[in-house]
Amino acid sequence: MKILNKVNFFALVMGGLFGFLMSRAGATTYDYHAKMFLFIDFQLMEVIVTAVIVAMIGVFLLKKLHIHSVATGAEVDFVKKPYQQGLILGAMLFGIGWGMTAACPGTIPAMIAEGKIGAIFTFIGLLMGTMAYGILQTYIHHEHGSK
Secondary structure, three states, X not given: OHHHHHHHHHXXXXXXXXXXXXXXXXXXXXXXXXHHHOOOOOHHHHXXXXXXXXXXXXXXXXXXXXXXXXXXXOEOOOOOOOOXXXXXXXXXXXXXXXXXXXXXXXXXXXXXXXXXXXHHHHXXXXXXXXXXXXXXXXXXXXXXXXX
């Protein structure tokens, strides 16, 4: 129970820090998303590219140094997921949804915390899309598993 509280507290602090940084970078501002997709202003794209580069370096170092989790003490593990049919279509739907709502799923909690009501509808759409994916996967698994 003590470890669970430590993990929850650590996750809450890191989530709050992430949301704060996303807000400061402009990632929770609808205009920055719209301007990025219209190729008018690349500030948000610069933030995304910087985050990808930092993440790539971080993952490389985590793997190379066999780092252990601060919260649990377990070694950080990276499991490669196999390619699944439908990933391309799913990525296209993700991009269309991002473009239509001007909100990336990672920024939705921070947008809600800032009081942006539109993010609630985006969050509902995210939940519905996740539910549809789960139903579709269950159907596909059932159809292929019964043959």
